[in-house]
Amino acid sequence: MKIVMKFGGTSVGDGKKIRHVAELAKSYYDKGDQVVLVTSALAGVTDRLLDVGNDACENGKVTAVTEFITALKQQHFTAVDEAIDDESVKAEVIEFLTTRIDELEKALVGICYLGELTLRSRDNISSYGERLAAPIVSGALRSSGIASVDYTGGEAGIITTDVFGGAKPLQKSYALIQERLTPGLKNSVQVVTGFIGENEDGNITTLGRSGSDYTASIVGVGIKADEIWLWKEVDGIMTANPKIVPSARTIHFISYQEAMELSSLGAEVLHPRAIEPSMMHNIPVRVKSTFKPDFDGTLVVTENKKSKNVVKAVSMIKKVSLINVSSPEMVDSVGKLAVIFSILANKDVGVRLISQGSESSISFIVNDADRSKTVKALKAELGEAYTIDYRSDVSVVAVVGAGMAGTPGVAKRVFTALGKENISIIMISQGSSEYNISCVVSSAEVNTAVAALHAEFELDKPENGKE
Numbered sequence: 206m207k208i209v210m211k212f213g214g215t216s217v218g219d220g221k222k223i224r225h226v227a228e229l230a231k232s233y234y235d236k237g238d239q240v241v242l243v244t245s246a247l248a249g250v251t252d253r254l255l256d257v258g259n260d261a262c263e264n265g266k267v268t269a270v271t272e273f274i275t276a277l278k279q280q281h282f283t284a285v286d287e288a289i290d291d292e293s294v295k296a297e298v299i300e301f302l303t304t305r306i307d308e309l310e311k312a313l314v315g316i317c318y319l320g321e322l323t324l325r326s327r328d329n330i331s332s333y334g335e336r337l338a339a340p341i342v343s344g345a346l347r348s349s350g351i352a353s354v355d356y357t358g359g360e361a362g363i364i365t366t367d368v369f370g371g372a373k374p375l376q377k378s379y380a381l382i383q384e385r386l387t388p389g390l391k392n393s394v395q396v397v398t399g400f401i402g403e404n405e406d407g408n409i410t411t412l413g414r415s416g417s418d419y420t421a422s423i424v425g426v427g428i429k430a431d432e433i434w435l436w437k438e439v440d441g442i443m444t445a446n447p448k449i450v451p452s453a454r455t456i457h458f459i460s461y462q463e464a465m466e467l468s469s470l471g472a473e474v475l476h477p478r479a480i481e482p483s484m485m486h487n488i489p490v491r492v493k494s495t496f497k498p499d500f501d502g503t504l505v506v507t508e509n510k511k512s513k514n515v516v517k518a519v520s521m522i523k524k525v526s527l528i529n530v531s532s533p534e535m536v537d538s539v540g541k542l543a544v545i546f547s548i549l550a551n552k553d554v555g556v557r558l559i560s561q562g563s564e565s566s567i568s569f570i571v572n573d574a575d576r577s578k579t580v581k582a583l584k585a586e587l588g589e590a591y592t593i594d595y596r597s598d599v600s601v602v603a604v605v606g607a608g609m610a611g612t613p614g615v616a617k618r619v620f621t622a623l624g625k626e627n628i629s630i631i632m633i634s635q636g637s638s639e640y641n642i643s644c645v646v647s648s649a650e651v652n653t654a655v656a657a658l659h660a661e662f663e664l665d666k667p668e669n670g671k672e
């Protein structure tokens with residue numbers, strides 16, 4: 206089989222874990238599979254890179270950069286030591302990482318002096334996590350006796366739009382990936398950095414936070430993979446986040462559509478865009494646990510396997526704000542909603558949920574990070590005839606499943622289950638696909654809401670009576 210295997214930050218968290226990842230990939234390669242490996246940065250590194258970049262820009266402290274670089278070097282050199290046995294491979298990788306980290310230090314010091322961090326330089330800085338991880342993973346493979354080369358996303362052929370922080374691959378990427386990666390498929394395991402690509406001018410771009418799943422899907426389409434495997438610290442896509450609901454179960458089959466709804470409604474197990482390229486080319490995506498390689502995990506496929514459960518999973522979105530816009534001017538008028546949403550679009554604000562309670566008001570959910578610019582822009586542009594208010598203490602809880610479409614009574618069960626827990630629903634939204642019902646509740650109650658809905662739809666019981 207031709208498989209793209211993606212390992213997230215938790216799976217490559219340190220040298221021991223990288224060694225395990227290399228062993229896993231080797232075991233499939235030795236069995237005759239053709240494997241391309243996509244790696245994320247070591248857990249937490251991307252966050253730290255973004256923090257140090259912002260700090261360099263705001264405070265300009267070169268000493269803080271030097272301290273960060275020392276720690277980063279130490280972390281990655283320790284990982285090399287733990288993951289790679291062969292001394293000459295070890296020396297090669299250390300030399301390469303040293304050059305790359307020096308380059309990063311210079312960029313950060315530059316930001317300190319300039320006091321400026323453009324979107325382009327932010328992408329460049331945040332790309333270093335993956336650009337430091339890939340050589341270690343590739344080195345661990347070489348050390349175990351497998352030929353391996355590592356590529357940045359751009360080197361592998363991922364050429365993107367110029368939207369720094371949220372770039373998308375251009376159509377030509379797929380042919381480029383095929384051309385560049387196919388020759389090495391038979392006799393090596395090639396390693397590609399997740400999360401990053403480059404624009405047509407050769408500048409590094411990023412595909413959005415947690416974008417390595419998306420990379421795997423893009424590479425999978427490029428090499429015409431049989432399956433794309435996303436290795437995680439969890440058993441697969443589960444009926445709820447197992448950290449919130451310990452009795453959550455693995456969903457064995459889920460459709461592309463359901464998986465997309467689930468991830469865009471907050472299930473961090475999958476990047477919302479990750480499914481898109483694989484769905485367009487009908488490549489199955491498997492979500493598997495690095496701790497249980499023999500467990501099949503979840504298979505995401507076209508077919509909507511109707512399960513006994515109308516609801517397949519419960520998810521939640523935290524760190525969001527509810528914005529209410531109301532005005533008598535909205536009654537009996539055409540185009541007012543277009544004006545409101547154009548204001549948001551001009552400020553680059555994505556809307557996560559919308560609900561219109563009456564003709565004179567509309568409510569929607571945006572990420573917390575966008576709240577203040579949204580409120581400011583709406584107030585400035587809509588004027589005094591409009592009332593704009595917001596709540597920042599809210600979260601979204603959603604039930605998702607294709608079985609909900611056309612099944613009466615699901616909404617009643619959602620409201621009753623939340624009511625029994627005394628949870629008041631601040632806003633309701635349902636997609637026209639009828640694949641989800643989402644409710645905005647207070648953040649203090651969202652975990653209870655998830656657990657209550659999980660219990661109401663009996664998601665802790667084996668589907669169709671068997672595991």
Ligand SMILES: Nc1ncnc2c1ncn2[C@@H]1O[C@H](COP(=O)(O)OP(=O)(O)O)[C@@H](O)[C@H]1O
Nearest residue numbers: 213214215437438439442443445446472473474
């Ligand atoms: N429905 C869900 N099923 C499985 N995991 C979920 C779900 N919702 C949220 N999660 C969380 O998503 C994370 C996915 O695993 P992780 O290995 O961290 O992925 P990656 O490293 O690729 O980002 C887990 O921490 C898990 O708690």
Ligand SMILES: N[C@@H](CC(=O)OP(=O)(O)O)C(=O)O
Nearest residue numbers: 213214245251414415416417
């Ligand atoms: N390292 C990037 C990309 C990524 O996909 O990471 P992870 O697979 O650990 O979610 C991020 O933190 O956003």
